Amino acid sequence: MDIALNNVPRTRRTRIVCISDTHNSTPKLPKGDVLIHAGDLTNTGSYSELSKAIQWLEKADFERKIVIAGNHDMTLDRNFYLAHGQRIHGQNPQDLEKCLALLEASTSITYLCHSSATIRLTDPKGPGTEFIVFGSPYSPRVGLWAFSYDREEGCPKNSAPQESSDSAPQASPSSGPAAGELWSSIPPNADIVITHTPPYGYCDASLGCEVLRKVISEVRPRLHICGHVHQARGAERVRWDTRGAIRPDYGPFELAVERWVDPNPDVTSAKISLVDLTARRGNRPLDFDGHVLLKRHHEPHQRASTEQESTSRETRTLLNSGAHDQLTARAGSDADLGGSEAANFPTTIGSGLQNRAVEPADRPNRRETCIVNCSIAANSYPHTGGKIFRKPIVVDLNLPVWR
Numbered sequence: 001m002d003i004a005l006n007n008v009p010r011t012r013r014t015r016i017v018c019i020s021d022t023h024n025s026t027p028k029l030p031k032g033d034v035l036i037h038a039g040d041l042t043n044t045g046s047y048s049e050l051s052k053a054i055q056w057l058e059k060a061d062f063e064r065k066i067v068i069a070g071n072h073d074m075t076l077d078r079n080f081y082l083a084h085g086q087r088i089h090g091q092n093p094q095d096l097e098k099c100l101a102l103l104e105a106s107t108s109i110t111y112l113c114h115s116s117a118t119i120r121l122t123d124p125k126g127p128g129t130e131f132i133v134f135g136s137p138y139s140p141r142v143g144l145w146a147f148s149y150d151r152e153e154g155c156p157k158n159s160a161p162q163e164s165s166d167s168a169p170q171a172s173p174s175s176g177p178a179a180g181e182l183w184s185s186i187p188p189n190a191d192i193v194i195t196h197t198p199p200y201g202y203c204d205a206s207l208g209c210e211v212l213r214k215v216i217s218e219v220r221p222r223l224h225i226c227g228h229v230h231q232a233r234g235a236e237r238v239r240w241d242t243r244g245a246i247r248p249d250y251g252p253f254e255l256a257v258e259r260w261v262d263p264n265p266d267v268t269s270a271k272i273s274l275v276d277l278t279a280r281r282g283n284r285p286l287d288f289d290g291h292v293l294l295k296r297h298h299e300p301h302q303r304a305s306t307e308q309e310s311t312s313r314e315t316r317t318l319l320n321s322g323a324h325d326q327l328t329a330r331a332g333s334d335a336d337l338g339g340s341e342a343a344n345f346p347t348t349i350g351s352g353l354q355n356r357a358v359e360p361a362d363r364p365n366r367r368e369t370c371i372v373n374c375s376i377a378a379n380s381y382p383h384t385g386g387k388i389f390r391k392p393i394v395v396d397l398n399l400p401v402w403r
Contacts, residue, residue, distance in 0.1 A: 009289055009290070009400050010294050010400065010401040011129070011294065011398035011399055011400055011401060012127045012128065012129050012294045012398065012399065012401050013127060013278050013280070013396055013397070013398055014033050014034065014121070014127045014129045014131075014396070014397055014398070014399045015031070015032040015033045015034070015394060015395070015396055016032060016033065016034045016035075016036060016192075016223070016394070016395045016396075016397060017029055017030055017031075017032035017034070017035045017036070017062070017392050017393075017394050017395075018036050018038070018225050018372050018374035018392060018393045018394070018395060019035070019036070019037050019038070019374050019376055019392045019393075020037060020038035020039055020040060020070070020196070020225075020226065020227025020228070020373070020374045020375050020376065021038075021039070021040040021070070021227045021228065021230055021375040021376055021377045022037070022040065022041055022053070022376045022377070023040055023041075023042065023043055023072065023376075023377050023381065023387070024041075024042055024043055024049055024052065024053070025376065025377075025387065025389055026052070026053070026056040027376055027389060027391075027392065029060055029392060030272045030392060030394055031061070032062060032394060033062065033063050033064070033121060033126055033127055033129075034062060034063065034064050034065070034066065034119070034121070035057070035060055035062040035064070035065040035066070036065075036066045036067075036192075036194055036225050036374075037057065037065075037066070037067045037068070038068060038070070038194050038195070038196060038225050038226055038227040038228075038374060039068050039069050039070025039071075039072075039073065039137055039196035039227055039228065040069075040070030040071065040072045040073065040196065040227065040228070040377075041053040041054075041067070041069070041070070041072075041073055042072055042073050043072055043381065043382075044072065044074055044088055044089065045069075045072065045073040045074035045075035045076060045081075045094070045099065045146070046075070046089065046092075046094055046099075047075070047094050047095060047098055047099050047102075050073070050075070050076075050099055050102050050103075051102060054102045054103065054106060054109070057108075057109060058106060058108050058109065063121050063122075063123050063126050064110060064119055064121060065108060065109045065110065066109075066110045066112065066117075066119070066133060066135065066194065067103060067109050067110070067111050067112070067135075068111075068112050068113070068135040068136060068137050068194050068195075068196060069103075069113065069137035069146070069147060069196070070137055070139070070146075070147070070196040070227065070228065071137075071139050071145035071146050071147055071148060071196065071228070072145070072146070072381070073137070073146060073147075074088055074145070074146040075094045075096055075099035075100070076099065076100060076103070076113070076137070076146065076147075077137070077146035077147050078096060078100070080146045080147070080148075081094070081096055081146070082096070084144060087144075112133070112134070112135025112136070112194065113135070113136075113137060114135075114136040114137065114138065114182075114185060115134070115135065115136075116132060116133060116134040116135070116187050116190065117132075117133055118130060118131075118132050118133075119131055119132075119133055120402055127399070127401070128401055128402060128403045129399035129400060129401055129402065130399070130400060130401075130402040131191035131192055131222075131399050131400065132187065132189055132190050132191050132192070133190065133191065133192040133193070133194065134185075134186050134187055134190045134192075134193050134194065135193075135194040135195075136182075136185075136186075136194070136195050136196070137196050138177070138182060138195070138196065138197065139195075139196050139197035139209070139228050140179075140197060140209050141176065147196070148176055149176040149177045149178070149179055149182055150176060150178075150179070151179060151209070151210070151211075152178070152179045152180060152210070152211055179209065179210075179211040179212075180211055182211075183209075183211050183212050183215040184215065186215055186216075186219050187219075188218075188219055190219060190221045191221055191222050191223070191399065191400075192221055192222060192223045192224075192225065193216065193219070193221045193223070193224045193225070194224075194225045194226070195212060195224070195225075195226050196226065196227060196228050197209050197212065197226060197228050197229075198212075198226040198227075198228060198229055198232065198371070198373055199212040199213035199216050199224070199226070199371065200212070200213040201213055202224075202236050202238065202257070202371040203226065203229075203232045203233070203234050203235065203236055203371050203372065203373035204226075204229050204232050204373070205229050205231055205232040207229045207232070208226075208229065216369065216371075217240060217254070219366075220240055220366035220367075220368075220369050221366075221369055222277075222286060222288050222366075222369065222370070222397060222399075223277075223369070223370050223371075223372065223395065223397060224369055224370070224371045224372070225372050225374060226371070226372070226373050226374075227373060227374055227375045228373075228375070229373065229375065230375045230377045230378060230379060230380055231378070231379075231380070232373050232375070233373050233374065233375045233378070233390055233393075234259065234260060234262070234372075234373055235259070235260035235275045235370060235371065235372045235373070235393065235395075236257050236258065236259050236260065236370070236371050237257070237258045237260070237277075237286075237368060237369075237370045237371075238254050238256075238257050238368065238369045238370070238371060239254060239255040239256045239257075239287070239367060239368050240253075240254055240255065240366070240367060240368065240369070241253035241254065241255050242365075242366075242367055260275050262391075262393075264391070265390075265391075267389065267390060267391055272391070272392075272394045273391045273392070273393050273394060274394045274395075274396065275370065275372065275393060275394065275395045275396070276396045277370055277395065277396060277397045277398070278396050278397070278398055279398075280396070285398055286368050286370060286397065286398065287365075287367040287368040288365070288366055288367065288368055288398075289365045289366065290365060294401050370395070370397075372393055372395060374392065374393045375390070376389050376390055376391075376392070377389060377390075378390050
């Protein structure tokens with residue numbers, strides 16, 4: 001038994017508070033181990049806007065805080081602002097170096113600009129976990145905004161979120177990075193991916209990026225956090241087909257997608273909006289790599305029955321088991337999730353599909369990903385009719401233990 005356990009990753013529950021699209025607001029944050037902000041801290045990225053947002057984030061009580069920019073944080077996109085800053089801020093140009101330094105020089109914030117980092121939680125009272133995270137501010141081009149790129153030719157040109165105002169110029173943008181090259185930067189061993197844009201088809205109201213969807217379906221991180229499309233706030237748990245069947249345009253098939261329904265949507269309620277991906281309260285934990293679950297505060301470990309959990313399809317409630325924490329199953333043509341996967345999801349490879357290995361070389365058992373759109377703003381910029389805000393989304397996730 002001891003030999004077997006030595007070959008299995010140990011994990012422990014880690015609480016991640018997810019926010020995005022705060023747009024100059026400073027909402028009250030629930031407690032957690034890690035805070036992640038998925039972009040659009042401001043409306044135009046002015047120094048005063050950024051300073052207010054960074055001061056709020058630096059005061060937040062989390063062991064680690066990870067931040068990316070978004071298309072509204074214009075001064076953080078150096079090349080964009082040098083080309084278009086005068087049209088955005090008129091006769092009051094912002095100091096690029098000072099704006100960037102607010103994040104880059106912060107001692108309490110990990111700022112990721114299309115880059116990755118290994119995060120290790122070292123607080124003796126914390127979970128003692130670590131994870132590889134990739135963060136990127138980019139989103140498909142709509143008008144003239146920061147960190148933009150063109151959709152690849154042949155991808156559907158979906159209607160975009162309204163992102164216009166008198167102060168936001170809508171001139172023809174210059175070409176930017178190619179989507180394929182851009183998203184190929186996501187490391188194959190990433191545990192958490194943070195992008196401002198959602199992937200197409202998941203928490204995106206059909207406005208996300210098609211190329212990002214394909215890359216995420218191949219990398220299959222534990223958690224993908226995004227925002228940008230305000231009306232698509234929510235979470236979806238995706239179970240991937242790891243048997244090799246892919247679609248050239250979208251990548252590997254999904255076996256099932258379950259939508260999370262917020263158990264506490266009332267913004268006046270003190271209860272958190274929780275997505276629970278652990279085994280607590282009888283839940284089935286995220287099916288990722290197999291693990292020995294270590295309880296917090298150095299309690300004796302217990303081994304999770306991963307094989308049994310990953311093949312059981314007796315319940316539709318996969319994220320939360322409470323009476324109100326239900327998920328709506330979406331699998332192919334609304335296939336019933338009861339019974340075996342083989343019965344409901346045939347292995348026949350149809351016309352136009354290719355059969356190739358899509359497993360990451362170093363982790364062959366990445367079977368599920370939870371995608372979370374954590375937009376705080378409920379209505380689109382410029383917030384006609386007043387600003388409407390929602391709660392942060394809290395995610396409980398088993399992450400590898402380093403000590």
